[in-house]
Amino acid sequence: MPATELLAVVERDGFAESEHRGVAVLVDPDGRVIEAHGHIDRPFLARSALKPLFAATLIDAGLVELQSAHAALASASHWADAEHLATAEAMAAAHGVDEEALRCPPMRAPDGTQRRFAHMCVGKHIAMAAAARAMGAAGDYWSPDHPVTELLRDGVRAATGEVVEGAARDGCGAMVFATTPVGLARAFRRLAPDGAGAHRFVGDAVRAHPTLIDGAGRPDAVVIAATGCATKFGAEGTQAMVAPDGTTAVVKSADGARRAGAPVALAMLERAGAVPEGTLERLAEPLGLVQRSAGEPVGMLRPVV
Numbered sequence: 001m002p003a004t005e006l007l008a009v010v011e012r013d014g015f016a017e018s019e020h021r022g023v024a025v026l027v028d029p030d031g032r033v034i035e036a037h038g039h040i041d042r043p044f045l046a047r048s049a050l051k052p053l054f055a056a057t058l059i060d061a062g063l064v065e066l067q068s069a070h071a072a073l074a075s076a077s078h079w080a081d082a083e084h085l086a087t088a089e090a091m092a093a094a095h096g097v098d099e100e101a102l103r104c105p106p107m108r109a110p111d112g113t114q115r116r117f118a119h120m121c122v123g124k125h126i127a128m129a130a131a132a133r134a135m136g137a138a139g140d141y142w143s144p145d146h147p148v149t150e151l152l153r154d155g156v157r158a159a160t161g162e163v164v165e166g167a168a169r170d171g172c173g174a175m176v177f178a179t180t181p182v183g184l185a186r187a188f189r190r191l192a193p194d195g196a197g198a199h200r201f202v203g204d205a206v207r208a209h210p211t212l213i214d215g216a217g218r219p220d221a222v223v224i225a226a227t228g229c230a231t232k233f234g235a236e237g238t239q240a241m242v243a244p245d246g247t248t249a250v251v252k253s254a255d256g257a258r259r260a261g262a263p264v265a266l267a268m269l270e271r272a273g274a275v276p277e278g279t280l281e282r283l284a285e286p287l288g289l290v291q292r293s294a295g296e297p298v299g300m301l302r303p304v305v
Contacts, residue, residue, distance in 0.1 A: 004023055004038045005021065006019055006021050007020050007037065007260055007264050007303065007305050008020040008301055008302060008304060009301075009302055010299065010301045010302075011299040011301075011302060020253050021253070021255070022038065022237065022255075022260070022264075023037060023040055023042075023254075024036075024038065024249065024250065024305055025040040025182050025250050026248070026269070027247070027248050028247055029194075031185075031189060033182060034247075037305050040181040041181075042181075043166065043179065043180055044181065046238045046240065046250075048077045048170075048234040048238075049184065049188075049232045049233065049240045049250075050177065050184075051121075051232060052202045053187055053188075054074070054124060054127070054152050054155065055071055055202045056159075056190070056191075056198040056201070056202045057151060057155025057156075058151070059198035059202070060155070060197060060199075063131035063134040063135065064127055064134065067091075069091075069212060070087070070091040071202050071205035072123075072213055073122070073123030075123070076123050077214065077233065077234075078120050079120065080118035080119075081110065083211060084118075085109055085117055087123075088122045089117060092126050096133070097130055097133075099116050101129060101139055102126065102129060104116055104122055105119060106119070107120070121170075125142075128141040132146070149174075149175050152175070153175075153177055159186075160186060160187045161186060162179065170235075182250075184240055185240070188240040188241075188242050188248050189246055191230045191242050192243070192245070192248075193207075203230045206230040207224060207228060207229075210225045213232065214233075217286070219258070219262045220232060220233055222287055223262055223266070223287075226279070226286075227266075227279060228243075229243050229269070231262065237253030237255065237256045237257055237258060238250070238251070238252050238253075239251045239265050240265075241266070243269050243274035243275055247272050249268045249269055250265075259301060262287055263280055264305060266280045267280055267303035289301040
């Protein structure tokens with residue numbers, strides 16, 4: 001974990017009850033660093049925040065053609081709502097992918113059954129399985145030396161402009177690659193409305209389908225719908241967020257908690273004028289930042305950077 005700074009505090013009746021330390025970076029539309037907190041040039045695992053970059057890589061390679069909703073699901077970490085299951089079923093059918101051929105483990109579906117289509121990473125897995133089939137490669141698309149894995153590694157390298165320092169096995173069984181926070185920010189900037197090619201297409205899909213990305217009322221869906229930002233969390237406290245003008249924030253919480261990521265990113269974007277003044281205050285309630293006692297507000301999760 002790179003060297004960290006204090007990013008946010010949770011206050012309750014005047015007490016600083018909790019602190020979130022981590023790394024945060026903000027880049028302008030040209031990729032120049034506007035704010036840096038902690039060591040932004042040390043490799044870390046962004047986990048599922050890489051999914052939109054993976055989807056764009058597979059599209060750019062000509063291996064999959066994704067409808068907008070399917071590109072969103074390939075970028076998503078969802079919670080098995082009915083919308084997610086229906087989209088996964090349609091996406092798999094469109095690409096001739098068998099549910100049981102997927103590496104992601106079964107999870108609980110809305111009807112109580114255990115299904116791979118209910119896994120939060122299923123869209124990524126369907127896209128990878130379809131790409132392996134298009135390549136004429138073996139079905140173990142998740143293997144470290146599989147051509148799909150190599151292609152995704154190259155896609156991360158090209159998007160970040162950095163050497164990929166290493167890889168690890170993600171929770172869903174596929175591989176995840178190390179980036180630096182600043183490299184991830186520059187890669188995520190490609191998803192802005194003025195981006196090009198598959199990256200712009202995927203960014204547009206994220207913006208068009210906020211509830212597919214996360215789920216109704218959940219943080220990424222709230223931010224996307226309210227701001228027009230394309231944003232994606234990753235396990236262990238990563239948040240990447242690109243504003244409509246291309247200004248991009250990346251936050252990595254050292255404690256692995258998700259809750260500080262979106263507010264810290266929004267605070268930086270607001271200071272830069274990339275989202276309207278008062279955005280974070282307006283979203284404090286739907287993002288769950290307000291601390292309560294028997295329903296009465298008594299504090300707040302507050303960014304300090």
